[in-house]
Amino acid sequence: MENLIISSCGCASSKRLSPQFYSSHVNKTTSYEDPRTDWTEEPPQPRTVELTRHPLLGFGFVAGSERPVIVRFVTENGPSVGKLQPGDQLLTINDEDVRTAPRDHVIQLVRGCKDTVRLVVCQPPLDNSTRKSALLSSAKKAKLKSNPSRVRFAEGVVVNGSPLYTASAFSGGEGGVPLMPNVLKVFLENGQTKSFKYDSTTRVGDVVASLQQKLCLKAIHHFSLVLEQVKSLRRNKLTLLNPEHTLARIASRPGSHNLRCLFRVAFVPRDACDLAQKDLAAFEYLYLQCCNDVVQERYAPELKYDIALRLAALHIHQHAISNNIPPSKITVKSIEREFGLERFVPVSLMESMKRKELRKLLSHLLKLNQTMTGTSHKCLTSLQAKLYYLSIISELPSYGAKCFSTNIRDCNMETVILVSPKLGISQINGIRNSMPVPLADIEHLTLIRVQREDQISSLVTIYLPTAIQKEVSVSMEDRDADELVLVLQGYYRLLTGKQLPLEQEKDIWTQDQAPLYHSQHGGQG
Numbered sequence: 001m002e003n004l005i006i007s008s009c010g011c012a013s014s015k016r017l018s019p020q021f022y023s024s025h026v027n028k029t030t031s032y033e034d035p036r037t038d039w040t041e042e043p044p045q046p047r048t049v050e051l052t053r054h055p056l057l058g059f060g061f062v063a064g065s066e067r068p069v070i071v072r073f074v075t076e077n078g079p080s081v082g083k084l085q086p087g088d089q090l091l092t093i094n095d096e097d098v099r100t101a102p103r104d105h106v107i108q109l110v111r112g113c114k115d116t117v118r119l120v121v122c123q124p125p126l127d128n129s130t131r132k133s134a135l136l137s138s139a140k141k142a143k144l145k146s147n148p149s150r151v152r153f154a155e156g157v158v159v160n161g162s163p164l165y166t167a168s169a170f171s172g173g174e175g176g177v178p179l180m181p182n183v184l185k186v187f188l189e190n191g192q193t194k195s196f197k198y199d200s201t202t203r204v205g206d207v208v209a210s211l212q213q214k215l216c217l218k219a220i221h222h223f224s225l226v227l228e229q230v231k232s233l234r235r236n237k238l239t240l241l242n243p244e245h246t247l248a249r250i251a252s253r254p255g256s257h258n259l260r261c262l263f264r265v266a267f268v269p270r271d272a273c274d275l276a277q278k279d280l281a282a283f284e285y286l287y288l289q290c291c292n293d294v295v296q297e298r299y300a301p302e303l304k305y306d307i308a309l310r311l312a313a314l315h316i317h318q319h320a321i322s323n324n325i326p327p328s329k330i331t332v333k334s335i336e337r338e339f340g341l342e343r344f345v346p347v348s349l350m351e352s353m354k355r356k357e358l359r360k361l362l363s364h365l366l367k368l369n370q371t372m373t374g375t376s377h378k379c380l381t382s383l384q385a386k387l388y389y390l391s392i393i394s395e396l397p398s399y400g401a402k403c404f405s406t407n408i409r410d411c412n413m414e415t416v417i418l419v420s421p422k423l424g425i426s427q428i429n430g431i432r433n434s435m436p437v438p439l440a441d442i443e444h445l446t447l448i449r450v451q452r453e454d455q456i457s458s459l460v461t462i463y464l465p466t467a468i469q470k471e472v473s474v475s476m477e478d479r480d481a482d483e484l485v486l487v488l489q490g491y492y493r494l495l496t497g498k499q500l501p502l503e504q505e506k507d508i509w510t511q512d513q514a515p516l517y518h519s520q521h522g523g524q525g
Contacts, residue, residue: 044123046091049083051117056337059110059117063090068099069106071121073191086192088121104324184247186211186225187262189289194263198247205243211263219279221493222286224266224486227259239479240266240486265289267490268400270421272390276383287386290393291315297346299396305349311389312344313365318385319344327379330366332359394422402487403428406460406474417474419487425462427472439472440464443495448488450481450504460484 051059060078064070068089074080090098093109094117110117184196186207194214196207204225212220226238227250241250241261250256265286269275276283293299294311319339320330335341341358342350349358369380372388380388393399401420416428418436425445426436439462447463458481461473476484485502492500 043125046120046122049119049121051079051083051119053113053115053117054079056340058338059113060084063103063106063110067102069101069103070124084119084121085123086190087123089124090119090121092120094118107324184251184261187260188215189262189264189285189292196247200246200248202247203243204241204245204247204250207247208243208263215285216281217279217285219275219282221490222265222267222269222275222282224264224490226262226264226266228262230258230260238262238264240483240490242482242486267487267494268394268421269494272394273387276387283386287390290390291344294393295342295344295346297348299393299398300346300348302396302398303346307392308346308349309361310365311392312341312346313362313369314385314389314392315344316362317366317369317380318382318389321379321382321385327370332362332366402483404474404476404480404484406476406480415474417484419484419491421491425464425488439469440467442488442491445488445492445500447501447503448485450485450502452478452505457481462488 053059057075057078060075060080061084062072062075064072068091070090071080071084071086071088073086074084090106092098093106094113096109098106098109182197182199184198184207186194186196188194188211194211196202196210208220208223208225211217212223217223224243225241227241228238250261253259265282268286272283272286275286291311294303294308294315297303316332316335317327317330320335321327323338325334332341335344336359341362345358345362369385372380372384397420399420399422401418401423404417404419406415406417418426418428419442420426421442423436423438424441425439427439428436444464444466445462446465449461449463451459451461453459453475456477457475458478459473459475460481461471463471485504489500489502492498
Protein backbone atom coordinates (compact mmCIF):
# COMPACT_ATOMS: atom_id res chain seq x y z
CA MET A 1 0.00 0.00 0.00
CA GLU A 2 2.83 2.39 0.88
CA ASN A 3 4.32 1.94 -2.59
CA LEU A 4 1.03 3.12 -4.07
CA ILE A 5 1.14 6.23 -1.90
CA ILE A 6 4.86 7.05 -2.20
CA SER A 7 6.97 6.45 -5.28
CA SER A 8 10.65 7.12 -5.72
CA CYS A 9 11.74 8.81 -8.92
CA GLY A 10 14.91 9.65 -10.78
CA CYS A 11 15.31 11.60 -13.99
CA ALA A 12 18.13 10.91 -16.42
CA SER A 13 19.67 13.50 -18.70
CA SER A 14 22.34 13.34 -21.36
CA LYS A 15 25.01 14.62 -18.98
CA ARG A 16 24.16 13.30 -15.53
CA LEU A 17 21.61 11.47 -13.46
CA SER A 18 19.55 13.79 -11.26
CA PRO A 19 19.17 12.88 -7.57
CA GLN A 20 16.34 10.63 -6.46
CA PHE A 21 13.22 12.33 -5.17
CA TYR A 22 9.88 11.16 -3.79
CA SER A 23 6.32 11.77 -4.97
CA SER A 24 3.50 11.75 -2.42
CA HIS A 25 0.23 10.73 -4.08
CA VAL A 26 -1.69 11.73 -0.95
CA ASN A 27 -1.02 15.47 -0.99
CA LYS A 28 0.39 15.55 -4.56
CA THR A 29 3.78 16.98 -3.63
CA THR A 30 7.39 16.06 -4.34
CA SER A 31 10.38 16.03 -2.00
CA TYR A 32 14.00 14.94 -1.88
CA GLU A 33 13.33 13.52 1.60
CA ASP A 34 11.40 10.29 2.14
CA PRO A 35 8.02 11.32 3.64
CA ARG A 36 7.74 7.90 5.28
CA THR A 37 10.74 8.55 7.49
CA ASP A 38 9.77 7.98 11.10
CA TRP A 39 11.15 10.72 13.33
CA THR A 40 9.87 9.25 16.56
CA GLU A 41 12.44 9.42 19.34
CA GLU A 42 13.16 8.01 22.73
CA PRO A 43 11.83 10.09 25.63
CA PRO A 44 14.39 12.41 27.29
CA GLN A 45 16.31 10.82 30.16
CA PRO A 46 16.83 12.42 33.61
CA ARG A 47 20.24 14.00 34.22
CA THR A 48 22.06 14.57 37.49
CA VAL A 49 23.91 17.88 37.75
CA GLU A 50 25.86 19.49 40.58
CA LEU A 51 26.12 23.27 40.70
CA THR A 52 28.53 25.44 42.68
CA ARG A 53 27.20 28.79 43.91
CA HIS A 54 28.73 31.87 42.30
CA PRO A 55 29.33 34.82 44.69
CA LEU A 56 27.40 37.21 42.41
CA LEU A 57 25.25 35.06 40.14
CA GLY A 58 24.12 32.46 42.66
CA PHE A 59 23.42 29.12 40.96
CA GLY A 60 22.72 30.90 37.70
CA PHE A 61 19.18 29.94 36.75
CA VAL A 62 15.61 31.19 37.20
CA ALA A 63 12.75 28.81 38.03
CA GLY A 64 9.25 28.95 36.59
CA SER A 65 5.92 28.32 38.30
CA GLU A 66 4.83 25.08 36.57
CA ARG A 67 4.70 21.66 38.21
CA PRO A 68 7.21 20.18 38.05
CA VAL A 69 9.02 23.50 38.38
CA ILE A 70 11.00 24.22 35.21
CA VAL A 71 14.15 26.20 34.44
CA ARG A 72 12.96 29.43 32.77
CA PHE A 73 16.37 30.59 31.61
CA VAL A 74 20.06 30.12 32.41
CA THR A 75 22.15 33.14 33.42
CA GLU A 76 24.91 33.93 30.94
CA ASN A 77 28.41 33.00 32.21
CA GLY A 78 26.82 31.50 35.33
CA PRO A 79 27.52 28.11 36.96
CA SER A 80 24.52 26.50 35.20
CA VAL A 81 25.79 27.12 31.67
CA GLY A 82 26.38 23.78 29.95
CA LYS A 83 24.60 21.89 32.72
CA LEU A 84 21.02 23.15 32.68
CA GLN A 85 18.84 23.95 29.68
CA PRO A 86 15.73 26.17 29.44
CA GLY A 87 12.72 23.93 29.90
CA ASP A 88 14.45 21.44 32.22
CA GLN A 89 12.02 20.04 34.80
CA LEU A 90 13.37 19.92 38.37
CA LEU A 91 12.73 16.40 39.66
CA THR A 92 14.83 16.24 42.84
CA ILE A 93 16.91 18.67 44.89
CA ASN A 94 19.55 17.04 47.10
CA ASP A 95 17.64 13.73 46.81
CA GLU A 96 14.30 15.31 47.83
CA ASP A 97 11.52 14.65 45.32
CA VAL A 98 10.08 18.01 44.16
CA ARG A 99 7.97 16.87 41.19
CA THR A 100 4.77 18.13 42.84
CA ALA A 101 6.32 20.75 45.13
CA PRO A 102 5.25 24.41 44.74
CA ARG A 103 7.69 26.92 43.30
CA ASP A 104 8.21 28.69 46.63
CA HIS A 105 9.34 25.48 48.31
CA VAL A 106 11.72 24.68 45.46
CA ILE A 107 13.27 28.15 45.65
CA GLN A 108 13.74 27.87 49.41
CA LEU A 109 15.49 24.51 48.99
CA VAL A 110 17.89 25.96 46.42
CA ARG A 111 18.55 29.12 48.43
CA GLY A 112 19.22 26.98 51.50
CA CYS A 113 22.27 25.46 49.80
CA LYS A 114 25.27 27.56 50.75
CA ASP A 115 27.93 26.17 48.41
CA THR A 116 26.63 23.39 46.15
CA VAL A 117 23.33 21.85 45.11
CA ARG A 118 22.65 18.51 43.43
CA LEU A 119 19.74 18.39 41.00
CA VAL A 120 18.05 15.74 38.92
CA VAL A 121 16.49 17.37 35.87
CA CYS A 122 14.86 16.21 32.67
CA GLN A 123 13.67 17.82 29.46
CA PRO A 124 9.89 17.43 29.00
CA PRO A 125 8.77 14.88 26.40
CA LEU A 126 7.54 16.31 23.12
CA ASP A 127 4.34 15.10 21.50
CA ASN A 128 4.79 15.93 17.84
CA SER A 129 2.43 13.31 16.47
CA THR A 130 -0.25 15.79 15.41
CA ARG A 131 1.89 18.53 13.87
CA LYS A 132 3.73 18.67 10.60
CA SER A 133 6.13 21.27 11.96
CA ALA A 134 7.58 20.11 15.25
CA LEU A 135 10.05 21.44 17.79
CA LEU A 136 13.48 19.87 17.59
CA SER A 137 14.74 18.35 20.82
CA SER A 138 18.36 17.39 21.45
CA ALA A 139 17.58 13.76 20.64
CA LYS A 140 16.00 14.70 17.32
CA LYS A 141 18.95 16.95 16.51
CA ALA A 142 21.28 14.00 17.09
CA LYS A 143 19.16 11.83 14.79
CA LEU A 144 19.22 14.51 12.12
CA LYS A 145 23.01 14.62 12.33
CA SER A 146 23.28 10.86 11.88
CA ASN A 147 20.67 10.80 9.08
CA PRO A 148 20.73 14.26 7.52
CA SER A 149 18.06 15.67 5.24
CA ARG A 150 18.63 15.50 1.51
CA VAL A 151 19.76 19.08 1.07
CA ARG A 152 22.16 20.19 -1.67
CA PHE A 153 24.43 23.19 -1.09
CA ALA A 154 24.85 24.78 -4.48
CA GLU A 155 25.22 28.55 -4.94
CA GLY A 156 22.54 29.28 -2.36
CA VAL A 157 20.12 27.76 0.09
CA VAL A 158 18.30 24.63 -1.00
CA VAL A 159 15.10 23.57 0.75
CA ASN A 160 13.91 20.08 -0.14
CA GLY A 161 15.75 20.37 -3.44
CA SER A 162 14.45 23.89 -4.10
CA PRO A 163 17.09 26.59 -4.72
CA LEU A 164 15.69 29.61 -2.91
CA TYR A 165 18.16 32.34 -3.73
CA THR A 166 21.58 32.74 -5.24
CA ALA A 167 24.27 33.91 -2.85
CA SER A 168 26.11 35.90 -5.51
CA ALA A 169 22.96 37.86 -6.31
CA PHE A 170 21.69 38.74 -2.85
CA SER A 171 24.48 38.47 -0.27
CA GLY A 172 27.13 40.73 -1.73
CA GLY A 173 29.07 37.86 -3.24
CA GLU A 174 30.11 36.57 0.16
CA GLY A 175 28.73 33.15 -0.64
CA GLY A 176 27.15 32.97 2.81
CA VAL A 177 24.13 30.79 3.50
CA PRO A 178 22.05 30.29 6.65
CA LEU A 179 23.64 27.93 9.13
CA MET A 180 20.58 25.71 9.34
CA PRO A 181 18.70 25.32 6.05
CA ASN A 182 15.30 23.65 6.48
CA VAL A 183 15.22 24.79 10.12
CA LEU A 184 13.62 27.97 11.45
CA LYS A 185 14.80 29.27 14.82
CA VAL A 186 12.22 31.36 16.66
CA PHE A 187 13.37 33.61 19.51
CA LEU A 188 10.96 33.94 22.44
CA GLU A 189 10.78 36.81 24.94
CA ASN A 190 11.69 34.49 27.84
CA GLY A 191 15.14 33.94 26.39
CA GLN A 192 14.36 30.55 24.87
CA THR A 193 14.62 29.60 21.22
CA LYS A 194 12.42 27.05 19.49
CA SER A 195 13.52 25.25 16.32
CA PHE A 196 11.13 24.10 13.61
CA LYS A 197 12.00 21.75 10.78
CA TYR A 198 10.00 22.76 7.75
CA ASP A 199 9.33 21.77 4.16
CA SER A 200 7.88 23.59 1.17
CA THR A 201 4.33 23.39 2.58
CA THR A 202 4.93 24.58 6.15
CA ARG A 203 3.20 27.91 6.77
CA VAL A 204 3.94 30.70 9.23
CA GLY A 205 0.56 29.94 10.79
CA ASP A 206 1.69 26.36 11.53
CA VAL A 207 4.56 27.70 13.65
CA VAL A 208 2.26 30.13 15.48
CA ALA A 209 -0.20 27.31 16.24
CA SER A 210 2.60 25.14 17.60
CA LEU A 211 3.88 27.96 19.82
CA GLN A 212 0.34 28.62 21.03
CA GLN A 213 0.11 25.03 22.21
CA LYS A 214 3.55 25.04 23.82
CA LEU A 215 3.03 28.34 25.66
CA CYS A 216 -0.61 27.61 26.61
CA LEU A 217 -1.90 30.81 24.99
CA LYS A 218 -5.58 31.57 24.43
CA ALA A 219 -5.53 35.11 23.00
CA ILE A 220 -3.44 34.06 20.00
CA HIS A 221 -4.78 36.88 17.79
CA HIS A 222 -2.48 39.26 19.68
CA PHE A 223 0.59 37.32 18.50
CA SER A 224 2.59 37.10 15.30
CA LEU A 225 5.94 36.01 13.95
CA VAL A 226 8.10 38.98 13.00
CA LEU A 227 11.46 39.43 11.30
CA GLU A 228 14.31 41.55 12.60
CA GLN A 229 17.44 42.61 10.74
CA VAL A 230 20.33 41.20 12.77
CA LYS A 231 22.86 43.74 11.49
CA SER A 232 20.52 46.73 11.67
CA LEU A 233 21.07 49.46 14.24
CA ARG A 234 17.29 50.05 14.36
CA ARG A 235 16.11 47.42 16.83
CA ASN A 236 12.59 48.81 16.62
CA LYS A 237 12.33 47.86 12.92
CA LEU A 238 10.29 44.65 12.96
CA THR A 239 8.37 43.22 10.01
CA LEU A 240 5.18 41.19 10.42
CA LEU A 241 4.90 37.86 8.62
CA ASN A 242 1.75 36.77 6.81
CA PRO A 243 0.44 33.59 8.52
CA GLU A 244 -0.53 32.20 5.10
CA HIS A 245 2.97 32.46 3.64
CA THR A 246 5.26 29.44 3.65
CA LEU A 247 8.56 29.41 5.51
CA ALA A 248 10.27 28.54 2.23
CA ARG A 249 8.96 31.81 0.82
CA ILE A 250 10.41 33.73 3.78
CA ALA A 251 13.75 31.95 3.40
CA SER A 252 13.88 32.96 -0.27
CA ARG A 253 13.99 36.66 0.58
CA PRO A 254 17.22 38.41 -0.39
CA GLY A 255 19.45 38.72 2.65
CA SER A 256 17.38 36.24 4.65
CA HIS A 257 20.58 35.00 6.33
CA ASN A 258 20.72 38.40 8.08
CA LEU A 259 17.22 38.03 9.52
CA ARG A 260 16.06 36.44 12.73
CA CYS A 261 12.53 35.43 13.61
CA LEU A 262 10.81 36.56 16.83
CA PHE A 263 7.50 35.55 18.40
CA ARG A 264 5.88 38.71 19.74
CA VAL A 265 2.70 40.37 20.86
CA ALA A 266 2.28 42.34 17.64
CA PHE A 267 -1.25 43.62 18.32
CA VAL A 268 -1.27 45.12 21.80
CA PRO A 269 -4.46 45.45 23.86
CA ARG A 270 -5.92 48.86 24.62
CA ASP A 271 -6.22 47.78 28.26
CA ALA A 272 -3.67 45.32 29.65
CA CYS A 273 -5.98 44.56 32.58
CA ASP A 274 -8.57 43.13 30.16
CA LEU A 275 -5.92 40.87 28.64
CA ALA A 276 -4.88 39.67 32.12
CA GLN A 277 -8.48 38.64 32.82
CA LYS A 278 -8.88 36.85 29.49
CA ASP A 279 -5.47 35.19 29.17
CA LEU A 280 -2.95 35.52 31.98
CA ALA A 281 -0.24 33.70 29.99
CA ALA A 282 -0.54 36.23 27.14
CA PHE A 283 -0.47 39.09 29.67
CA GLU A 284 2.73 37.73 31.23
CA TYR A 285 4.31 37.41 27.78
CA LEU A 286 3.37 41.01 26.93
CA TYR A 287 4.87 42.26 30.19
CA LEU A 288 8.09 40.34 29.61
CA GLN A 289 8.26 41.63 26.04
CA CYS A 290 7.87 45.25 27.19
CA CYS A 291 10.58 44.79 29.83
CA ASN A 292 12.94 43.43 27.17
CA ASP A 293 12.05 46.26 24.78
CA VAL A 294 12.92 48.85 27.43
CA VAL A 295 16.25 47.23 28.32
CA GLN A 296 17.13 46.67 24.65
CA GLU A 297 16.04 50.24 23.84
CA ARG A 298 13.47 49.42 21.19
CA TYR A 299 11.58 52.54 22.34
CA ALA A 300 14.57 54.86 21.93
CA PRO A 301 14.74 57.81 21.57
CA GLU A 302 11.17 58.58 22.73
CA LEU A 303 11.69 56.86 26.10
CA LYS A 304 13.27 59.53 28.31
CA TYR A 305 15.75 58.54 30.98
CA ASP A 306 13.49 59.47 33.92
CA ILE A 307 10.67 57.26 32.59
CA ALA A 308 13.17 54.48 31.87
CA LEU A 309 14.38 54.58 35.48
CA ARG A 310 10.79 54.63 36.76
CA LEU A 311 10.10 51.51 34.73
CA ALA A 312 13.33 49.91 35.97
CA ALA A 313 12.27 50.48 39.60
CA LEU A 314 8.87 48.87 38.98
CA HIS A 315 10.54 45.95 37.22
CA ILE A 316 12.97 45.49 40.12
CA HIS A 317 10.12 45.58 42.65
CA GLN A 318 8.05 43.06 40.69
CA HIS A 319 11.00 40.72 40.16
CA ALA A 320 11.94 40.82 43.83
CA ILE A 321 8.38 40.14 45.01
CA SER A 322 8.11 37.24 42.56
CA ASN A 323 11.29 35.80 44.05
CA ASN A 324 9.89 36.00 47.60
CA ILE A 325 12.09 38.87 48.72
CA PRO A 326 10.24 40.85 51.44
CA PRO A 327 9.50 44.48 50.47
CA SER A 328 11.49 45.74 53.43
CA LYS A 329 14.59 43.99 52.09
CA ILE A 330 14.35 45.20 48.49
CA THR A 331 17.43 47.36 48.05
CA VAL A 332 19.39 48.29 44.96
CA LYS A 333 22.56 46.69 46.30
CA SER A 334 20.86 43.38 47.09
CA ILE A 335 19.17 43.30 43.67
CA GLU A 336 22.44 44.16 41.95
CA ARG A 337 24.23 41.42 43.85
CA GLU A 338 21.52 38.79 43.27
CA PHE A 339 20.37 39.54 39.70
CA GLY A 340 22.45 42.38 38.21
CA LEU A 341 21.10 45.81 37.23
CA GLU A 342 21.57 45.21 33.48
CA ARG A 343 18.42 43.07 33.55
CA PHE A 344 16.33 46.13 34.46
CA VAL A 345 18.14 49.26 33.19
CA PRO A 346 18.60 50.23 29.50
CA VAL A 347 22.08 49.69 28.13
CA SER A 348 22.74 53.36 27.39
CA LEU A 349 21.96 54.39 30.98
CA MET A 350 24.18 51.62 32.34
CA GLU A 351 27.03 52.96 30.22
CA SER A 352 26.46 56.71 30.58
CA MET A 353 25.46 57.14 34.24
CA LYS A 354 27.79 56.86 37.17
CA ARG A 355 26.94 53.73 39.08
CA LYS A 356 26.64 55.65 42.37
CA GLU A 357 24.15 58.11 40.87
CA LEU A 358 22.20 55.29 39.25
CA ARG A 359 21.87 53.44 42.56
CA LYS A 360 20.76 56.64 44.31
CA LEU A 361 17.98 57.35 41.79
CA LEU A 362 16.76 53.75 41.77
CA SER A 363 16.69 53.66 45.58
CA HIS A 364 14.50 56.77 45.63
CA LEU A 365 12.13 55.30 43.03
CA LEU A 366 11.93 51.98 44.89
CA LYS A 367 10.67 53.85 47.94
CA LEU A 368 7.96 55.45 45.81
CA ASN A 369 6.69 51.97 44.94
CA GLN A 370 5.67 51.53 48.58
CA THR A 371 3.24 54.46 48.36
CA MET A 372 1.50 53.56 45.09
CA THR A 373 -1.22 51.38 46.68
CA GLY A 374 -2.75 54.34 48.52
CA THR A 375 -2.41 52.74 51.97
CA SER A 376 0.48 52.42 54.38
CA HIS A 377 -0.30 48.81 55.27
CA LYS A 378 -0.17 47.16 51.88
CA CYS A 379 2.71 46.54 49.51
CA LEU A 380 2.53 46.81 45.75
CA THR A 381 1.88 43.27 44.53
CA SER A 382 3.64 41.67 41.58
CA LEU A 383 0.51 41.95 39.42
CA GLN A 384 -0.03 45.60 40.39
CA ALA A 385 3.58 46.41 39.49
CA LYS A 386 3.11 44.78 36.08
CA LEU A 387 -0.09 46.73 35.44
CA TYR A 388 1.56 50.03 36.43
CA TYR A 389 4.52 49.16 34.19
CA LEU A 390 2.31 48.45 31.17
CA SER A 391 0.22 51.54 31.90
CA ILE A 392 3.33 53.73 31.58
CA ILE A 393 4.52 51.91 28.46
CA SER A 394 1.12 52.29 26.79
CA GLU A 395 1.51 56.09 26.88
CA LEU A 396 4.49 55.93 24.51
CA PRO A 397 3.50 56.94 20.95
CA SER A 398 5.16 53.90 19.37
CA TYR A 399 3.54 51.33 21.70
CA GLY A 400 1.90 48.81 19.38
CA ALA A 401 2.12 51.30 16.50
CA LYS A 402 3.47 50.93 12.97
CA CYS A 403 4.50 53.69 10.55
CA PHE A 404 4.50 53.42 6.77
CA SER A 405 6.14 55.89 4.39
CA THR A 406 3.82 56.72 1.52
CA ASN A 407 2.97 59.21 -1.19
CA ILE A 408 -0.56 60.57 -1.34
CA ARG A 409 -2.02 60.09 -4.82
CA ASP A 410 -2.14 63.29 -6.91
CA CYS A 411 0.19 64.98 -4.43
CA ASN A 412 3.99 65.00 -4.31
CA MET A 413 4.13 65.52 -0.55
CA GLU A 414 5.83 62.74 1.41
CA THR A 415 3.55 61.42 4.14
CA VAL A 416 3.47 58.75 6.82
CA ILE A 417 0.49 56.57 7.67
CA LEU A 418 0.44 55.73 11.40
CA VAL A 419 -1.60 52.79 12.69
CA SER A 420 -1.97 52.70 16.46
CA PRO A 421 -4.39 51.05 18.92
CA LYS A 422 -4.71 54.41 20.68
CA LEU A 423 -4.82 56.86 17.76
CA GLY A 424 -6.37 54.59 15.14
CA ILE A 425 -5.35 55.52 11.59
CA SER A 426 -3.48 58.83 11.40
CA GLN A 427 -1.54 60.73 8.80
CA ILE A 428 1.67 62.72 9.27
CA ASN A 429 2.20 65.25 6.48
CA GLY A 430 5.72 66.36 5.69
CA ILE A 431 8.94 65.44 7.41
CA ARG A 432 9.14 68.40 9.80
CA ASN A 433 5.56 68.25 11.03
CA SER A 434 5.42 65.35 13.49
CA MET A 435 1.86 65.88 14.70
CA PRO A 436 -0.41 63.07 13.45
CA VAL A 437 -3.72 64.05 11.87
CA PRO A 438 -6.46 61.53 12.79
CA LEU A 439 -8.22 59.92 9.84
CA ALA A 440 -10.50 57.30 11.41
CA ASP A 441 -10.81 54.62 14.05
CA ILE A 442 -9.67 51.20 12.89
CA GLU A 443 -12.99 49.57 13.76
CA HIS A 444 -14.78 51.92 11.34
CA LEU A 445 -12.97 50.58 8.27
CA THR A 446 -15.12 48.82 5.70
CA LEU A 447 -12.66 47.73 3.01
CA ILE A 448 -9.04 47.75 1.89
CA ARG A 449 -8.17 47.53 -1.80
CA VAL A 450 -4.62 46.81 -2.99
CA GLN A 451 -3.74 47.28 -6.67
CA ARG A 452 -0.34 46.68 -8.24
CA GLU A 453 1.12 49.87 -9.79
CA ASP A 454 4.42 48.53 -11.10
CA GLN A 455 7.03 45.92 -10.22
CA ILE A 456 7.91 47.45 -6.85
CA SER A 457 4.92 49.46 -5.64
CA SER A 458 1.21 49.12 -4.98
CA LEU A 459 -1.72 51.49 -4.54
CA VAL A 460 -3.55 50.96 -1.25
CA THR A 461 -7.04 52.43 -0.85
CA ILE A 462 -8.55 52.58 2.64
CA TYR A 463 -12.31 53.09 2.81
CA LEU A 464 -13.51 55.19 5.77
CA PRO A 465 -17.28 55.80 5.45
CA THR A 466 -17.62 57.58 8.82
CA ALA A 467 -14.73 60.00 8.22
CA ILE A 468 -14.82 63.35 6.43
CA GLN A 469 -12.44 61.90 3.85
CA LYS A 470 -14.31 58.78 2.71
CA GLU A 471 -11.28 57.08 1.23
CA VAL A 472 -7.52 57.50 1.30
CA SER A 473 -5.29 56.22 -1.51
CA VAL A 474 -1.57 55.92 -0.89
CA SER A 475 1.30 54.53 -2.94
CA MET A 476 3.92 52.44 -1.19
CA GLU A 477 6.39 49.62 -1.74
CA ASP A 478 4.89 46.17 -2.08
CA ARG A 479 6.18 44.84 1.25
CA ASP A 480 5.00 47.93 3.11
CA ALA A 481 1.60 47.53 1.48
CA ASP A 482 1.42 43.88 2.55
CA GLU A 483 2.40 44.75 6.12
CA LEU A 484 -0.07 47.66 6.31
CA VAL A 485 -2.83 45.21 5.40
CA LEU A 486 -1.67 42.77 8.09
CA VAL A 487 -1.59 45.49 10.77
CA LEU A 488 -5.06 46.80 9.90
CA GLN A 489 -6.50 43.28 9.72
CA GLY A 490 -4.93 42.34 13.06
CA TYR A 491 -6.27 45.30 15.01
CA TYR A 492 -9.64 45.16 13.23
CA ARG A 493 -10.03 41.53 14.34
CA LEU A 494 -9.16 42.42 17.94
CA LEU A 495 -11.55 45.37 18.08
CA THR A 496 -14.54 43.88 16.25
CA GLY A 497 -14.06 40.12 16.28
CA LYS A 498 -14.53 40.13 12.49
CA GLN A 499 -12.37 39.84 9.39
CA LEU A 500 -11.61 43.07 7.54
CA PRO A 501 -12.70 42.76 3.88
CA LEU A 502 -9.76 42.85 1.46
CA GLU A 503 -9.66 43.14 -2.32
CA GLN A 504 -6.24 42.26 -3.70
CA GLU A 505 -4.82 40.66 -6.79
CA LYS A 506 -3.61 37.18 -5.98
CA ASP A 507 0.14 37.17 -5.45
CA ILE A 508 1.70 34.44 -7.56
CA TRP A 509 4.92 33.19 -6.02
CA THR A 510 7.00 30.65 -7.90
CA GLN A 511 10.13 28.79 -6.96
CA ASP A 512 12.35 26.14 -8.42
CA GLN A 513 11.98 22.92 -6.52
CA ALA A 514 12.07 19.19 -6.91
CA PRO A 515 10.32 18.32 -10.21
CA LEU A 516 6.65 19.22 -9.88
CA TYR A 517 4.24 16.42 -9.05
CA HIS A 518 2.25 16.88 -12.27
CA SER A 519 5.32 17.24 -14.49
CA GLN A 520 6.75 14.44 -16.60
CA HIS A 521 9.42 12.45 -14.83
CA GLY A 522 10.61 8.90 -14.65
CA GLY A 523 9.52 6.93 -11.63
CA GLN A 524 10.02 3.65 -9.85
CA GLY A 525 6.99 2.32 -8.04
